[in-house]
Amino acid sequence: MTVSVETRNLSISFGHGPNALKVLPDVSFSVAPGECFGLVGESGSGKSTVLRCISMLTDFWKGDVLINGRSVRDIPLIERCRILQMVFQDPYGSLHPRQSVRTVLSEPLRIHKLDDREDRMHKALSDVGLPLSFLDRFPHQLSGGQRQRVAIARALILEPSLLLLDEPTSALDVSVQAEVLNLLQRLRDEHGFTYIMVTHDLAVVDHMCDRFAVMLRGEITEILPREAISGAQATHPYSRELIGASLEYEGHV
């Protein structure tokens, strides 16, 4: 199954009273089923907060988030976990150091009372290209790229349709980043996943995404097709600056 995502007038403030800080004033965008949608912007622009709102990790937002036309607030937790999963930035911080890969992968299966646990774990591991013997390893016995594969396997084990990727490769070397990006691309081809991907690297956006939104201080300045990066089609000054800096950095200028 593939799902669409729509956010309408999503807004959130942190803090109370006069000190309240409006992090997202009003964010709206929609993602088609099977699309890879990028969120870019500088640190502090609210990219990750959008993902945390969609996944309900942060739940005191206002507005609407619709998944296949159904409000994410109306989807019970157990069902929500089977629809959407999140992959975090730093695989050194997002895996429990005292839990083996088997523990990490079997916990969701136990919670969701799914059977065929061994088969499901084997499938998730082979999906991310890790040998089955890795089930008994602990995070410190894995390299950065292997850890991120485990984090992706954890997200896949409940067979979701929507993956929220929060800078999935920025903590990794280019060589390892290539492996993880190829993996994400292949999984999308095979399973028809919808991706929403936060990144600060426009080269990754260009490689992975169909469309992307440029965020500045919590607002979406512009939603652009992937071709806008190399074609200089951005109109908002900040998007132009961001794209210009990325091109210059890559040595295109």
Added chain:
Amino acid sequence: MNRPILDVKNLHIRYGGASTDAVRGVSFTLGRERLGIVGESGSGKSTVGRALLRLLPSARISADTMRFEDIDLLSLTEKQMLAVRGRRMSMILQDPKFSLNPIRKVGDQVAETYLRHFKCSRQEARDKAIAMLGAVKINDPDRVFEQYPHEISGGMGQRVMIAMMLLADPDVVIADEPTSALDVTVRLQVLNILDNLVRDRGIGLIMISHDLNLVRNFCDRVLIMYAGRVVETLAARDLDKAQHPYTRGLLAAQPRIGGARAPLAVLDRRPEWLEEVSR
């Protein structure tokens, strides 16, 4: 060319308790130029930088030569090293959030460099620090001087680090991933400031990075390290003509704007790369 500022031959470094060397037989020289050291995490590039400043107390460092101008870095006592470290050779670290003292004013930390190394009054050090903050293009340096690290942005923090390191007018600056923690837009500004200062003052710069785009644009020469060895040395502008399969693999693994969306090339790590010596 003049006599190189830094001359390192056959450097070996082993961390305390480790069974193998983290750096195995690295040799290079540095003149008044910008030298990039690239490699993946764990390749030993930062270890080389730290060893030059003798910042690895628990490691065993050996080399045929480790000469900085007329000084043999290996034979200095720690007391003599204090006169070199931060004064004639200094280091810019990766993340200003962790490398600035959170409970002291930014300006005092910059001025400390000057107070520590030169005989001067507090007022003089303060004036020097403010002038230097201006030189790294911080608007309103008087105000920033009085601020604490949490009150300034990452890009500004990294400029403060650069100011701090350049204030003593060193001959060599080792920049260890100076911009990895910054956004792309800010990254270029910081690099340009560093670049101009280094060129104007004729400083030798060692830029340690995992980012091939960065060394291509901001260095003259590049050493490529793999598993503690230098596998290839190139002029930065010839990076695309690299011969070694490891370097070529790294270049191919990088997604590029406007590139094909075919799966990225994945490094096929060969065991012989571990042993062969740089040509």
